[in-house]
Amino acid sequence: MGLSVETAELVAAGKFSKAIGIGGGLHHAKPSFGEGFCFYNDIAVCVEVLKKKYNLKRILVLDTDAHAGNGTGEIFYEDPSVLFVDIHQDPRTVYPGTGFIQEIGKDKGEGFTVNIPLPPGTACDAYQYIFDEIVFPLTREFEPELIIRYGGSDPHYLDDLTVLGLTISGFKMLGSLVREVAQKVCEGKCIDFLTSGYNLEILPFAWTALISGFLNLEIDLSGANEKAPPPRDYQLQETKEVVTQLKKILCKYWSLK
Numbered sequence: 001m002g003l004s005v006e007t008a009e010l011v012a013a014g015k016f017s018k019a020i021g022i023g024g025g026l027h028h029a030k031p032s033f034g035e036g037f038c039f040y041n042d043i044a045v046c047v048e049v050l051k052k053k054y055n056l057k058r059i060l061v062l063d064t065d066a067h068a069g070n071g072t073g074e075i076f077y078e079d080p081s082v083l084f085v086d087i088h089q090d091p092r093t094v095y096p097g098t099g100f101i102q103e104i105g106k107d108k109g110e111g112f113t114v115n116i117p118l119p120p121g122t123a124c125d126a127y128q129y130i131f132d133e134i135v136f137p138l139t140r141e142f143e144p145e146l147i148i149r150y151g152g153s154d155p156h157y158l159d160d161l162t163v164l165g166l167t168i169s170g171f172k173m174l175g176s177l178v179r180e181v182a183q184k185v186c187e188g189k190c191i192d193f194l195t196s197g198y199n200l201e202i203l204p205f206a207w208t209a210l211i212s213g214f215l216n217l218e219i220d221l222s223g224a225n226e227k228a229p230p231p232r233d234y235q236l237q238e239t240k241e242v243v244t245q246l247k248k249i250l251c252k253y254w255s256l257k
């Protein structure tokens with residue numbers, strides 16, 4: 001936990017515009033108990049430290065892990081200072097079974113939780129679409145002072161626990177998109193926590209791909225053994241339908257088109 005907080009503080013204190021924490025993002029841990037391989041929610045602790053110590057008023061927390069971040073979501077469910085955007089595999093098909101589009105926060109936090117469930121197999125173009133249609137516009141309107149993204153390699157199509165459809169190049173794209181969002185709204189201030197992944201041959205390449213996109217570095221990723229990847233636009237149409245439904249819910253709170 002100390003490591004995650006210290007990593008986040010490097011950005012909040014203005015020492016660096018970006019920082020990467022390896023092993024952070026324990027998003028299933030609830031306020032009073034751990035679950036889903038997560039003993040405590042380091043993201044929630046980070047956010048609280050940043051708010052109290054650095055007086056931050058608006059933080060975007062972006063969860064791209066294949067599983068919904070049920071712990072993080074619950075902790076910030078009534079908190080309008082945290083816009084929590086969670087992109088994950090359809091909860092009807094995987095643990096933890098929460099993270100539906102109707103889960104949007106409560107009381108003062110209503111509208112500040114955004115769940116984007118994806119059909120099994122969802123590939124790279126759908127992620128790009130989600131950023132274009134949801135993440136970029138919401139973030140521009142929310143104007144976060146800092147962004148925290150977390151999640152590891154389990155959206156890869158060869159992951160052994162999940163069935164999403166990202167490729168290694170898709171992870172690089174994801175890292176690049178996060179960098180672009182941060183660049184546009186908060187002078188690039190962003191913290192990236194890498195954790196999870198259940199195919200140990202893929203994990204190092206996917207994590208490195210995320211880092212290469214996030215830091216805009218050219219890194220040779222050709223060693224990844226990716227056989228028969230799904231087409232880039234796999235499940236794009238279905239994702240568009242999810243996004244359309246989600247926008248109908250969110251337009252009460254945000255000026256989404």
Ligand SMILES: [Zn+2]
Pocket residue numbers: 065066067154196197
């Ligand atoms: Zn996961």
